[in-house]
Amino acid sequence: MAEYRTHMKIIGDILLTTRDDLRDEDGATVTYLIRKANISHSRISRILKTLVSQGLLEQIDSQGSNKYRISQTGREFLQAYNTFTNFADNFGLNI
Amino acid sequence: MEFLLENILNLLGFLVGLAIGVMSIIGFRNTGSPTLFRLSIAFLSISLGFFVIWMGYTIEDFVIKSGNIERWVQTLGIAIQTIGYFFIAFSHSIKSFFPKSSYFRSVGILPLFLVSSVQLEHIFRSVSFILLVYGAIETMLSYFENKNKGAISVGVGLGLLALGEFLGWYSFVFPESILYTASMTIKIGGLVALFIPVSKVPLTKIKFDDDFE
Secondary structure, eight states: OOOOOOHHHHHHHHHHHHHHSOSSSSOEEHHHHHHHHTOOHHHHHHHHHHHHHTTSEEEEEETTEEEEEEOHHHHHHHHHHHHHHHHHHHTTOOO | OHHHHHHHHHHHHHHHHHHHHHHHHHHHHHHOOHHHHHHHHHHHHHHHHHHHHHHHHHHIIIIIOOSSOOHHHHHHHHHHHHHHHHHHHHHTOOGGGSOSOHHHHHHHTGGGGSSOHHHHHHHHHHHHHHHHHHHHHHHHHHHHHHOOHHHHHHHHHHHHHHHHHHHHHHTTTSTTSSHHHHHHHHHHHHHHHHHHHHHTSOGGGOOOOSSOO
């Protein structure tokens, strides 16, 4: 059975992918993020738009295609996210 | 002895609830997670409930000096704590606990207006017991899923609080027995167990961000 993921978990997965999976500073394509986060194009587009507007991701134009890389704010958010995921885990909850 | 234990329990409950509540608020402000928001309400309510009872005992001891805490103060404190326990249980998706029918929902709270404050205290204690047992079971079940050792401590903590609540309620039947003292000792143990994993959260590395929503 597929594991249920909260909206927060999906955001965490996207940020984690942009931080850990990429070897250079080029950023991740939408297709790559869709595959790694395992969600639809329309949904990830809305989430990416929000994350960019919040300053957690930076949108870069690379050879005519949009790519996304994690910002410093995004790294700090991810650190807080990991800490409070463990905190909520203690109560048997998902953030 | 009972007075001392009562003061330790209520002060500890106030401090533990406040600490976990503040951590949850910091988490909510940094991540925007609704789960952490519910935990904030839960533990700040629990903290406030213990604080009300502690203040009741302190005022009675230093100002009123009647020998007994005002019954309505105790009932108010327990009611506020029950709200906190409800939010812990609610965080574990307790929606199915409530009747679907709007008629049953509307008459469900009617008994609360038909009973005295002593009976109200019994009702709140029994509701707290059910909510705490539910929270303890759900937390222990989560341990079997993700093997997080902190969940054992929180589960045991909630379980001990439930047992303490049950013994506290049962001590009304045997008022002069050791039950009430045992109830408070067990509850103190529960609060300590609840705080152990939370005290290990490395909050010092978290940058508190006022601007992030």
